[in-house]
Amino acid sequence: MWPLRRIVGESFLSLALMLLAVGAGLADDKTKAQAVGIGLAAGLLSLLRRGLPASVLLAAAAGSAPFFGFAPLLLVVAWSAGRRIEGLGRAGGVFGLAYGLSLGLSVALEPHVSFSLLAIAGMFMLVVILVPGLAGRYWSQRRTLTDTLHEYNAQLLREREMIFGQARMLERQRIAQDMHDSLGHQLALIAVHTGALEVDRELTGQQREAVGVLREASVAAMHELRDVVGVLRDGADSPRTQPGTGTGGEDPGPASRGVAGVESLAETSRRAGTPVEIRRTGEVRPLAPTADHAAYRVVQEGLTNAHKHAPGASITIGLRYEPDSLVVEVANGAVKGPVSSGVASGGQGLTGLAERARLVGGMVHAGPTAEGGFRLAGVLPYTSAGEGFPSSPAGDAKPTFVAPPDDFRAQNRAGSAGDSDPVIDWNGLPKELAKAVNRTKRGNGIAIGCGVVALVAVVLVIAVVVAGVFLVREADKAMIEPGQYDAVKIGQSEASVRDRLPDGDSFLNTGPGDGAPPEPDGAQCLTLLSTEIGSSWDAEPVFRFCFRDGKLIEKKSFETA
Template sequence: MLRRLLSSPVTADVLLWCAILAPLFADDLPGRGQPAGLPLVWVQWAAVPLLALAVAVSRRLPVLAAAVPAGLGLAATPELFTNNFAIAQIVLAFLLGRRAAARGTGLLFFGGVCLAGLVLVGIVPAATVSGWFTVVATALVTILLPWLAGRYVRQHDELVRTGWELAERLEREQELIGDRERLKERSRIAGDMHDSLGHELSLIALRAGALQVDAGLSVPAREAAGELRSSAAAATERLREIIGVLREDSEGPPVLPAGDTPADVVERARASGMAVTLTGAFGEPLPPMADRAVYRVVQEGLTNATKYAPGAAVRVTLGLAEGEAVVTVANDAPPAGPLPGSGSGHGLVGLDERVRLAGGRLHAHPVDGGFAVTARLPLAAGAAATPPGERRSREALERARRKVRRSMLDAIWVPVVAAGVLGVTMFGFNTYTSYRSVLDAQVYGELRVGQSETSVAGRLPAYQADDDERPAGAPADPPGTDECRFYRIGAWSLDRAYRLCFTDGLLTAKDRVDITPPPASP
């Protein structure tokens, strides 16, 4: 009982909720130059039920779950950078990559968070231009990188699952190969029986024919001999038909009557209560082998949907593509969830054999919580059988491996490219603002104490020396001044700067000051 409780999803969700709540009430008020959003205490208390909701829906709605801590971080500060919600953002972004199959989901979510942060930075009065870069850098670390890690784990798990499915399929095929060999031997035995028994029946018919024409026998006896000859000949012909069904592999398989069509199968399934639709058509008659293979694909696909996804909508699609007939039977996820067990798989293996003998290829795979079976069959009659399915299984495993490798490359190059673009953008912006924050020496010399702020403002640079307006290490403002502004003397140096101080709208002080960087933290 205790072990089952500890391994249940509810217990895991409760532990996850406790883990992301741990840093929630840490003392992480926005620092200097970082604009505050809503009062932090409000956001903290609102986060307790919201994060519980996020964890509760993270399995079914991972995007909504990841959006909750991102929204809380933006509510605390438009720049998103806060330790209170960083753990929750990282964990739920990882789960988004782990649980969401679509590749574009995480990228769109990352872009949406960045866009929302940029808008907030633009409208909050205390925000600075550097806040835009803080939003993107924080989202890169707390959202994009964890999402990529979660996506890689998901792809790796799919690779492992594909490998186990391949192993199980090969094991089933080995069992079927043994059954096939036994059937082949029985077929050979039946052939031997046909040869010997048919010969004996032929001899009986021959003797009966001799008695039928013997003049020494009475008319009733000759008539009985004729009936015996006819019965022996009929038994010989029937024996030949029955044994002919037990063919050798080198012979062509018997072609079933083509009176029933896929449309008939779909109509019977719909009449029985299944939500099934049929779309498309081939537009031309198919070869007998391909036609019967299409019929069996539709029949087996609907049977599997009834057994393993009761109540789910089923779509049957017929069409032509690249010179081949394509039939697909796909079902949605069952409303009550997947049934336990995956079946023996013999139906699909037998269906694969029929499609293979018709010269086609069968592909069965999960899709969006449901399952799809697709067969591609040649349009030409007499097409050679395709090779057995082991090679196709290995190709499926190789495709899964390539998918994981691509996901791993994404986890490397996406953050590298994003960091590179962000770094280049920040460098370019810093270069631009550095040159636009230089006060020309001649203009500085022409400024006079006592001039109005409005007359001076038109001659000053567009930016001040630092984004935070007051460089770290700048000396204290002169007593009695309302505001002091700092401008660079040179574009690439902030060791010295021009300081202009204003009081009651007038320039009251101007000087050159030394900027002493604060000592590094031990």
């Protein structure tokens, strides 16, 4: 099915060719019925040129010989056939047949045409048929080559992505193996030694409780390490182990590393001797898995920093459900005493946390409070790109927490959803690259069009110059001025008269024409055209000189049709 734009364009083109054919038919002294018939045939052939390029080209070439109204149609059909006829040999054969058919019918309809006129007709057909065909074929081949290069480039990009993906997977497996062999072993030793220390009878109750907290923390760290190793190896979250199903019947820690696990984090800190308060405001709403896990990490990072840098200070955890996002806060009070400098700190926790929040469309803020404490806050949207979780309430706009240039999802939305390939779907390209591609294609199209027009114009100019020179020469053979006619006197010798006049051997000199007076008996007459204009469009002024017995016996000036 044609799109609406093509239907409108084809309709206007067909109508224009139809009107041109009717006008050319009337100018060629055709009847109104014949001119209308030529126009309808031209309009029908214009509509069929896409489906039957070779047949329509041959039909238009055959019709252009008897009907001049087919000449505009022949230009359009030749361009279209050059684009659509497949195979160089087939295209050459069709265009050669069309050229020979048009030229042959022209000669058949005018059997007494001179060789010079035949050469002009052949050049005209060459410009009308072969030049548009070559231009159309070049445009089609260039477009095919461009599409092939796009496909090849897309294949190369896909192969590169596959290679990168395989290398990334191998590196993740290596990292996972190193983490499992090193950290797993150390955490297992910590869990075993703290478990043995917890049942030591010499420990007081408070010491035994502190050792229990250490043991549970080491066990939870082991399970989190196992999850991280699973993600690195498989590229997806590994199944969560439910409470009581860990090795040796140990509780692996919180059942969910999301907002639901915040209470467990707070309880662990309370058992370590730190007062922790949780404040919840607003209507509880679900988050996307990535945002839910980010909220858990914000609380975990805040508690860890508070324990390291402000031991013993009270901690407040805030979960504030706003209309468009969840605000997670962890604030601790002022430090009550000197802080030990023996705690290891990588300095990358807040940086990684900010990156995690940015990837889900949120942001993180950290800074001191007015009371001398420290506050860590994260703003996390309820929805994430490509995740089918509830959207914000009706009428609320989707939140934007980061600037568009820094938003990873805005830069590659097609890739985040996983449903389309930006290499295959050109609409998934970045805007700058898409504009550059479109601008390049548009510029190349304009350059090709200008080149084709220039080529056709050069050929036409050459043809006009050659035809003009040829017509001037032919006119010198067939035309004289009235002064030359008056200078010739009856009774002069035939040789002297013929020396002063052209021989009249030209395709422009077609004879006396209709309405010429009869020639004298036994005389040989020379008919020449006048350089003057006739009394009407249908009248042609003619000079005739008749000779007999080597002398000029008559000269006449008259008009013929």
